[in-house]
Amino acid sequence: MEQKTILVTAAILMLAACSQSEIETEGQATRQIQATSVIEGAMTRALITGDVALSNLTFLRKDVESTTSSLTDFSSPTATITGCSRATSGGAITFGSSQDYDKEGKKTFLRGYTTEGIKTTNTRATVETTEWTVNGKTDILLTDSWDAGTYTDSKNSGMTFKHLLSRIEVICQAEATSSSTLDVVKAAWGKVTKIEVLDAYPEITYTHSTGAVAASGTTKAFELLKDYTSENATFVAKDINANGTSTADAVAMIPPIPLTNSPSYSFQLKVTTAGAAVTTGQPTQIEKTINVSLSSSAGSSNEAMTAGQIHKVTLSFKADGKNISIAASTIETWTDGSTGATDVDKPTA
Numbered sequence: 001m002e003q004k005t006i007l008v009t010a011a012i013l014m015l016a017a018c019s020q021s022e023i024e025t026e027g028q029a030t031r032q033i034q035a036t037s038v039i040e041g042a043m044t045r046a047l048i049t050g051d052v053a054l055s056n057l058t059f060l061r062k063d064v065e066s067t068t069s070s071l072t073d074f075s076s077p078t079a080t081i082t083g084c085s086r087a088t089s090g091g092a093i094t095f096g097s098s099q100d101y102d103k104e105g106k107k108t109f110l111r112g113y114t115t116e117g118i119k120t121t122n123t124r125a126t127v128e129t130t131e132w133t134v135n136g137k138t139d140i141l142l143t144d145s146w147d148a149g150t151y152t153d154s155k156n157s158g159m160t161f162k163h164l165l166s167r168i169e170v171i172c173q174a175e176a177t178s179s180s181t182l183d184v185v186k187a188a189w190g191k192v193t194k195i196e197v198l199d200a201y202p203e204i205t206y207t208h209s210t211g212a213v214a215a216s217g218t219t220k221a222f223e224l225l226k227d228y229t230s231e232n233a234t235f236v237a238k239d240i241n242a243n244g245t246s247t248a249d250a251v252a253m254i255p256p257i258p259l260t261n262s263p264s265y266s267f268q269l270k271v272t273t274a275g276a277a278v279t280t281g282q283p284t285q286i287e288k289t290i291n292v293s294l295s296s297s298a299g300s301s302n303e304a305m306t307a308g309q310i311h312k313v314t315l316s317f318k319a320d321g322k323n324i325s326i327a328a329s330t331i332e333t334w335t336d337g338s339t340g341a342t343d344v345d346k347p348t349a
Contacts, residue, residue, distance in 0.1 A: 020231040030100045033108060033148050035093040037086055037159040039141065040308060040334060054086035054141070056162070059095065059112040060208065063102050071109040071145050075128045075209040084112065086161075089196040093159070101151040112161070114141045119203060128208040131216065132164075134201075136252035137228045140164040142206060143214065163334050164204055164213055166256045167310040169248035170195055170224060170269065173327070175316045176243040188321030190274030190283055191237040195250040196221040197257070198268040198289070201310060204255045214306075215255035221270060223248035237274065240317050248312070256305040264302050265291035269313065276321050288324050290315070 039052065061079040062071060093112075101108060117138050119131045132140050141161040149155040172192050174185035201215035215216035225233040228251055235250055254264030257267045269290045275283030292313055294303045305311060309331055316327035 028103050028151075030103075030149070031154065033095070033099040033101060033110075033154070034156045035110070035146070035148065035159050036157050037091040037093055037143070037161060039091070040160060040162045053088040054114060056115045057084040057086065057093075057112050058082050058115050059084055059093075059110050061099065062109050063106040064109065066107045066150050068107055068109075072211040072299050073209050074109075074145070076210075077208075078108075080123075082115075091159075094338075101149075102108070102152060103151055105150055105152070107150050110143070110146045110148055110159070112146075112159075113141045113206065114139070114161075116140075123208075126176055130206045131207070132204050134165065134222075134254055136205060136222065136225050136254065137233050139253055140204060145211065162269040164255070165253040166305045166307050167253050168197055168224065168251065168267075168305075169312045170250045171245055171247070171309060171312070171314040172238075172249045172271075172318060173240070173241045173243050173245045173314060175318050175325075175327075177319070181319055182240070182242050184319045185240055185317050187277050188319055189240060189286060189317055190276060191239055192249065192273050193237045193270065193285075194235060194270075194272040196222045196270040196272075197224065197252065197254060198270055200257060201255045215258070222252060222254055224252045227251060228253070243316075256307055259302060259304045264293070266294040266302055267292050267305060269310075269315075271324060273316065286321070290324060290326065292326065292329065294329065309333050310334060 039054075059081040060074040060077040061081060062074055063073060063078045066077070079099075081095050081097060081099065085094045086092070087094065100109075113130065117132045117135060117140060119133045121130045122128060134140075140163070142164055143159050143161050146159040147155060160172065172195075174182045180196045198221050200217040201217050203214065203215070203217035205216040206213050213340055224235060226249075227233055238249060241247075241249070269292060271284045271288050271290065275285050277283060292311075293301045294305070294311065295301045310333070312328075312330045312332065313326060314328040316325045318324065
């Protein structure tokens with residue numbers, strides 16, 4: 001009997017302790033998660049500089065054990081927070097719904113991304129993904145996995161949005177030989193009507209479980225645009241510029257193109273012009289494919305395009321109407337705008 005009394009007493013004490021713990025937890029004041037952020041390179045669209053506001057962001061939230069030091073897997077998140085935004089001044093994040101820390105002491109991790117251009121967010125399949133369709137003028141940003149801390153050890157800084165795309169910018173100019181060359185070059189080639197990047201991926205995919213970001217879809221020729229900001233940015237036929245021009249004629253933001261073992265080049269451009277002027281009938285269109293080999297240091301070549309970099313190529317149109325060489329190429333990082341030298345392969349025809 002005495003043993004039963006002791007067991008009953010112990011059970012009552014345990015229940016009382018649990019009840020007291022619940023009362024203490026429920027009595028705790030809520031503590032909101034607050035976050036500030038920076039943007040890699042402080043840009044969203046390529047021609048906008050400085051700190052910028054972002055709207056219609058989505059964040060994946062996952063609450064895990066407090067001892068977790070880092071998190072990659074955001075599949076089956078604790079919450080998917082839509083309608084979020086980033087302020088211009090200070091980069092403060094406003095969540096679409098109030099986000100409070102877990103009172104039981106779990107640690108919160110967050111990962112956010114821009115939603116413009118999203119093709120689909122697949123959360124019902126075995127592998128959860130978010131896929132964007134690339135239009136050439138809209139940047140796609142994704143944060144690192146951000147540790148927001150716990151109820152008793154909160155954090156509010158360290159979140160960084162990073163670019164998932166790379167930029168290509170092309171300048172078309174006449175070869176430098178004499179003052180009369182420009183008119184000769186224009187007559188030999190006609191207007192530039194189209195510039196394409198070959199074997200470009202039309203989509204980019206973020207896999208929630210692994211954190212992997214990769215180009216996706218079936219590769220195709222991607223037409224460069226006239227600029228990043230116009231509502232209708234479709235490339236418009238234009239004259240070849242005088243030698244020494246520095247303003248880009250055609251631009252795009254696309255997923256980085258991976259290297260292939262053979263042939264050896266970083267990427268290919270296909271240039272189409274209206275053709276040489278004729279006295280009767282219509283000019284014959286000219287198409288040229290140009291291999292571009294990028295190098296960030298002496299002795300290297302055929303380096304891959306990477307996200308967060310600007311690849312600028314200056315094309316030199318010859319007066320013979322048959323050859324285009326690459327007069328110059330630079331790599332400028334999206335992060336700090338530094339410029340490095342590159343080596344390029346000049347086409348033989």
